[in-house]
Amino acid sequence: MATAAQVKALVESHSLGDEARFRSVVLQITEAATRTGRTRYAEEVRALLDAGRTARSAGAGLPARAVPLAQPRGELAGVLTVEQPGTRLADVALGADVMSRLHRVLAEQRRQDTLRAHGFDPVRRLLLTGPSGTGKSMTAHALASELLLPVFTVPLDAVAELDADEATAKLRLVFDLVAQTRAVYLFDDLDALLDPARRSATDAGSGAGSGARDALRSFTTLLAQDASTSLVVATSNRPQLLERSVLRRFDALVDYPLPTTGVVHEVVLRRLREFDLSAVEWPRVASTASGLSHEEVSAAARAAAKQSLLEGRRHVETAALLGALRERRQVLKMAP
Ligand SMILES: Nc1ncnc2c1ncn2[C@@H]1O[C@H](COP(=O)(O)OP(=O)(O)O)[C@@H](O)[C@H]1O
Ligand SMILES: [Mg+2]
CATH class of the missing domain: 1.10.8.60 (Helicase, Ruva Protein; domain 3)
Structure with missing residues (x-):
């Protein structure tokens, strides 16, 4: 395990954005773990470090930024909230079919080091579809809780209210965080980016609805570039309105029917x-x-x-x- 001094050095280098020092402290920790026989732990930590690096190089051109783990403030306030959920998957009442698919997602997430060692990616971009109130958002929380990860929620109706440039800039920041901090990211209600009528009337200057559509395009591009170890979960009540170009960016689509x-x-x-x-x-x-x-x-x-x-x-x-x-x-x- 990391010593107190190492933890301090990790936090310090992370908040200063000192990537080289951060990596060197992590490597010290993995070396010590290997020496004391905890090789599996060392491998997992090293895999996480490499996955982070791959993710950042995939988003080349984005500024390297230290993102605090506390409740997002500043530029991300209003488009992102974070929680440590307590809902278990067993609390969600679902048909056997949906439940078994969710268990498979959990298994792939938990064993992602094994899968990656063989050149496979775990399922990590999920689209949950179905009528309102069938447990899609609840599922994202439950998956986070089962994986002992926090859940970051992006209410897309708030993003749809922004003008196109602002929406794209904020989504980029969110995806920076997706790459840097392993967590479940819930992009709630993709449909909000489809519907121009939902956009505020005072925003007519940018052209009715075009900001939302641009935001959907940015989301799709950023999702395609994402090579992180985070789990991205998006929800939609009206998937029939989503284009194939959006749908095909997801590794798995799970449909939530009304309860039997x-x-x-x-x-x-x-x-x-x-x-x-x-x-x-x-x-x-x-x-x-x-x-x-x-x-x-x-x-x-x-x-x-x-x-x-x-x-x-x-x-x-x-x-x-x-x-x-x-x-x-x-x-x-x-x-x-
Ligand atoms: N499958 C479910 N099992 C148990 N409770 C549910 C389920 N689906 C919805 N609920 C209840 O309804 C609330 C809202 O569900 P939510 O997950 O937000 O639905 P959706 O995201 O599909 O619109 C939940 O917090 C929970 O109290
Ligand atoms: Mg919901």
């Missing part, structure tokens, strides 16, 4: 862990939930549980769940 009968059951169980659900008639619940998203089912479960608590019960009755689900359906019907 079994998954509705899982969503309610996960949401109401502390409640007695033994009297619930699940087939009736599932048929009333048909067409609702996981998020809607989860909200209905919460409403039913609150009602039960206020009526002095620790068990949730079918009628309360059905009532709450019907209310969610009413709300949806009123939506445009």
Whole structure:
């Protein structure tokens, strides 16, 4: 393990952007590890160092910049937030098919040194598609938590509000960070870059919607150049509107359907862990939930549980769940 002095030297050289010193301290650490028999650890650290160098040379021309790990400030404030999520993958109720694909992503991420040693790249650019409220953003958090990585979220609707040059500049900064700091990067809602109507009316000077479209082009280019060890996760509710040139930049596309009968059951169980659900008639619940998203089912479960608590019960009755689900359906019907 690194000594206190080495950790200090790492932080110092990183914040000063002193690449040569940073590398030399890392190499000291890996040499010491090799001497004491921790060869696998040494290999992993060396692979990370090399991956960082490859990533930076792929983005040639970009300024070498020290990026703080604390909440992004300055130029990245507003287009990037960071969290250390606690959601586990087991908290996300998903069909077996989607779940097994996500487990494969995790396995490839965890064993990326092995894959790279044989000339393979792990899956590291994921596009999650499907209706709103089916768990796409939640999945990005869960993957980060399983990999013990922080998650950086880029709300693309905020990027779409910027003019074209500013949006491109900020996306470049984000991708600098992708290369420098291994993490999960959630580019939330690619559709925001498609829809000119979402852009602010005061921004007419740059041409309606052109900034958003340029941002999408920049995103696609930067994603193609990315050779990092980070995991990039983008989401889209309307993938049919995305061009092939965008879609083909991703290593894997995972589609999130509305919950099936079994998954509705899982969503309610996960949401109401502390409640007695033994009297619930699940087939009736599932048929009333048909067409609702996981998020809607989860909200209905919460409403039913609150009602039960206020009526002095620790068990949730079918009628309360059905009532709450019907209310969610009413709300949806009123939506445009
Ligand atoms: N598959 C799921 N399993 C359990 N809860 C879910 C699931 N999908 C959504 N939810 C609930 O709905 C909320 C919003 O989901 P989110 O991941 O933001 O949906 P999306 O990104 O697909 O629009 C979550 O925080 C969670 O409470
Ligand atoms: Mg989302």
